[in-house]
Amino acid sequence: MLTLHRASVLLPDPAAPSITDGAVLVDGAAVLAFGPYASVPAGGARVREWDGLLTPGLLNPHxxxxxxxxxxxxxxxxxxxxPLMLAADGERRGGSARRGLQRMLGYGTTAVAGPFELPVVRTAVARSGLHALPGDGTAGGLDPLAATGLRGAVHRPLTVGGRADFAVFDAASAAELERAGAGGCLATVLGGRLLYRRR
Known part of the structure; x- marks a missing residue:
């Protein structure tokens, strides 16, 4: 199924210029095309309109x-x-991990760094669909932008044929997003599926 995500501003790569009134065309789990809305062929696609900045999905290093x-x-x-410092094991730790992953989606996170040593956490991460990457286990918060800014937080730029992993933020530019933080996430799309939408 084709879905066209139209956004006030599209930033497919934080190292490239943004596109006003941009769009990303998604076919299943992959990006079929992106660019100015007028140049992306919609061809019967379902259209989702976002009033904000659409960027690639973010990596939470913590x-x-x-x-x-x-x-x-x-x-x-x-x-x-x-998040609290509170002892939990077994089923309680698994529930905490699932809630933590849902909260990460609310910050535009599409990839998360480990290591993940506990079986219940590994299972929760695998079932979430987020990309699990190696990491150093540093402590930090839910906002991936807090430590590195947008360039350092982007998991990977949007590419034609690549996975449709992106987020939409209540911001008009990358600079505004960095000032406000990722807590203004409006939506997170992972593998073409809308997994988070702010109510």
Whole structure:
């Protein structure tokens, strides 16, 4: 199924200029075309319109700490929504990891760095569809932009034929996004599937 994602601003690669009124055409899990909206053939595609900045998906380098050390409370626990230092094992650790991965999607994350040593965390990461990459296990927060800025946080630029992994942010430019942080994520698409949308 073809889906056309139209955005106020498209930034397919943070090292390249942005495109005003841009679009990404997705076929299944792959990018079929991208560029100015007027030049991308929609051809019966379902159209999603986004009022914001569409960028490649982001890499969170703190996956090990966020998923294996920190605890993501269940809303029913009345412990807030921020990651905590709280001992958890087995099923409770697995639930925390699943909630942590969902929260990462809310920051435009499409790839996460390990290492992932706990079986319940490895399973949660594999089932999430996020790309698991090697890492050094450093501590840090949910916002991938906090340490490196957009250039350092992009997992990989959008390419024709490449995976349709991208995010849309409530920002008008890369500079505005870096100032505001990734918490203004409107939507995250992973392998062509809309896995997060801000309500």
């Amino acid at each position: 996956g090990h700490w966020l998923l294996e050390c920190a605890y993501h409370p269940d809303p029913r626990e009345d412990l807030g929504t921020e």
